[in-house]
Amino acid sequence: xNDNVINVENLVKYFDGRCVLDGINFNVPQGCIYxxxxxxxxxxxxxxxxxxxxxxxxxxxxxxxxxxxxxxxxGIRGRIGCVAEGHNLIQSYKVGRLIKLCKNLSLQWNDExxxxxxxxxxxxxxxxxxDLSMGMRAQLNLSLAMAIDPELLILDDPTxxxxxxxxxxxxxxxxxxxxxxxxxxxxxxHILSDVERIAERIGILAAGKLVVDCPLEQLKERVRKLRIIxxxxxxxNLYLTEIINQQIQGREMTVTVANWNRQKQAxxxxxxxxxxxxxxxSLEDIFIECTRPNPQxxxxx
Amino acid sequence: xxxxxxxxxxxxxxxxxxxxxxxxILIVITVSVAYNMGRDYGVYAGLSLPxxxxxxxxxxGMGVSQxxxxxxxxxSAFLTALPVSRNxxxxxxxxxxxxxxxxxxxxxxxxxMALAYLFVPPIPIFSSMIFxxxxxxxxxxxxxxxxxxxxxxxxxxxxxxxxxxxLTFILTSLIIVKGFGSCAKGILTLFIVACLIRTWQKxxxxxx
Numbered sequence: 098x099n100d101n102v103i104n105v106e107n108l109v110k111y112f113d114g115r116c117v118l119d120g121i122n123f124n125v126p127q128g129c130i131y132x133x134x135x136x137x138x139x140x141x142x143x144x145x146x147x148x149x150x151x152x153x154x155x156x157x158x159x160x161x162x163x164x165x166x167x168x169x170x171x172g173i174r175g176r177i178g179c180v181a182e183g184h185n186l187i188q189s190y191k192v193g194r195l196i197k198l199c200k201n202l203s204l205q206w207n208d209e210x211x212x213x214x215x216x217x218x219x220x221x222x223x224x225x226x227x228d229l230s231m232g233m234r235a236q237l238n239l240s241l242a243m244a245i246d247p248e249l250l251i252l253d254d255p256t257x258x259x260x261x262x263x264x265x266x267x268x269x270x271x272x273x274x275x276x277x278x279x280x281x282x283x284x285x286x287h288i289l290s291d292v293e294r295i296a297e298r299i300g301i302l303a304a305g306k307l308v309v310d311c312p313l314e315q316l317k318e319r320v321r322k323l324r325i326i327x328x329x330x331x332x333x334n335l336y337l338t339e340i341i342n343q344q345i346q347g348r349e350m351t352v353t354v355a356n357w358n359r360q361k362q363a364x365x366x367x368x369x370x371x372x373x374x375x376x377x378x379s380l381e382d383i384f385i386e387c388t389r390p391n392p393q394x395x396x397x398x
Numbered sequence: 399x400x401x402x403x404x405x406x407x408x409x410x411x412x413x414x415x416x417x418x419x420x421x422x423i424l425i426v427i428t429v430s431v432a433y434n435m436g437r438d439y440g441v442y443a444g445l446s447l448p449x450x451x452x453x454x455x456x457x458x459g460m461g462v463s464q465x466x467x468x469x470x471x472x473x474s475a476f477l478t479a480l481p482v483s484r485n486x487x488x489x490x491x492x493x494x495x496x497x498x499x500x501x502x503x504x505x506x507x508x509x510x511m512a513l514a515y516l517f518v519p520p521i522p523i524f525s526s527m528i529f530x531x532x533x534x535x536x537x538x539x540x541x542x543x544x545x546x547x548x549x550x551x552x553x554x555x556x557x558x559x560x561x562x563x564x565l566t567f568i569l570t571s572l573i574i575v576k577g578f579g580s581c582a583k584g585i586l587t588l589f590i591v592a593c594l595i596r597t598w599q600k601x602x603x604x605x606x
Binding site: 149150151152153169170171172174175177179181185186187188189198199201202203204 | 480482603
């Protein structure tokens with residue numbers, strides 16, 4: 098028994114000879130909200146599908162709630178709520194029938210919470226799933242996932258297709274779940290402001306590797322973007338390790354460095370720059386820097 | 399488990415209705431032959447054989463439809479996000495198939511026993527013959543259904559149909575060649591076991 102609700106060890110996945118995930122390692126402790134980010138096709142959904150036992154891994158080990166993903170029993174699955182990308186609900190069913198099916202198959206069902214969500218989202222029970230808009234499907238999927246009071250909530254791009262109001266409602270709901278003690282959330286999204294708002298820990302996937310795995314605050318501390326102006330032409334090599342990006346324009350150099358520390362600052366000062374100013378970075382800026390094609394990927398953990 | 403079986407039956411109700419209609423036709427033919435045609439077995443075979451072939455194709459089609467629809471619409475991917483295992487999904491599907499076959503076999507066996515009671519002398523060999531015929535009929539239906547399950551788990555719409563049709567015809571002709579004896583039973587049982595193992599292995603190991 099360990100405190101981690103999600104364990105991913107040396108996960109490797111190949112699709113038709115193409116390596117999508119190359120030795121991914123991360124853990125999500127109980128009560129943590131983990132934001133998994135990456136560009137399209139980076140492998141976020143693949144990780145979630147492997148975690149849920151829907152997709153077999155090529156190599157490595159993944160566990161949910163102390164159980165290997167390949168051996169998740171119905172009892173364990175009953176403690177996990179999941180909102181899948183694309184909201185793959187049974188399209189030919191009416192909403193009412195799907196709700197009844199999910200309710201009958203679930204180990205526990207919170208009628209009060211579910212009815213509240215159905216009222217909030219104003220979902221029609223007599224319409225077929227295929228006739229619902231993408232946003233309505235997302236809302237239904239989320240309501241079904243929340244109705245079981247999950248210990249672990251896995252959200253794969255849950256706000257995709259939602260309008261601004263529905264997105265805000267969703268985030269408030271997610272925060273409500275978080276506030277219930279001990280709940281853990283794995284949250285993948287392209288909307289970085291959403292992730293920034295609720296995630297405690299961030300993982301960023303790039304080129305099949307997890308290049309970032311650390312708390313959000315620490316990430317903002319560790320990645321620095323500096324505008325350095327030199328008296329003469331900037332040096333060809335700053336002798337700094339873990340440079341994510343470097344651009345030179347005249348006497349000005351803009352450099353993004355990972356794992357910033359005093360030692361790196363001291364090295365920089367030896368070049369006696371005329372000025373050195375820090376450019377504030379949002380999560381989106383950090384994400385763009387980290388996912389930029391880089392011959393030597395830098396890991397921030 | 400019951401919920402999953404109910405779901406499968408409701409989703410495939412058209413096959414149950416089709417099976418019930420064809421069984422009714424088969425029963426009408428059997429009773430008519432028994433009463434009006436002086437038990438002319440040539441006429442009986444000529445009338446009932448096409449119905450039996452359609453039934454077998456129907457069972458194969460049901461298996462193909464269950465698996466193909468699942469793969470295309472990602473139904474199992476959705477269900478496994480609920481407290482349901484892949485084993486349970488497949489088992490519910492197989493139980494549904496068995497129920498569909500019994501929809502045909504049970505009414506027909508009852509009718510045949512009644513007719514045998516009326517027209518056939520009470521000799522033990524006849525009752526054992528009826529049992530053999532229905533055991534083989536059940537196994538044949540189940541073999542066709544399992545074949546459908548095995549070939550239906552594919553992303554291609556075209557692949558399962560010709561292969562499944564050819565094998566269904568081969569299986570049905572097996573009875574014409576081998577009769578209703580233990581040899582036919584043995585071959586069908588082996589075929590069913592092989593199909594089920596392969597289906598289970600494919601369904602458990604591939605992505606949903």
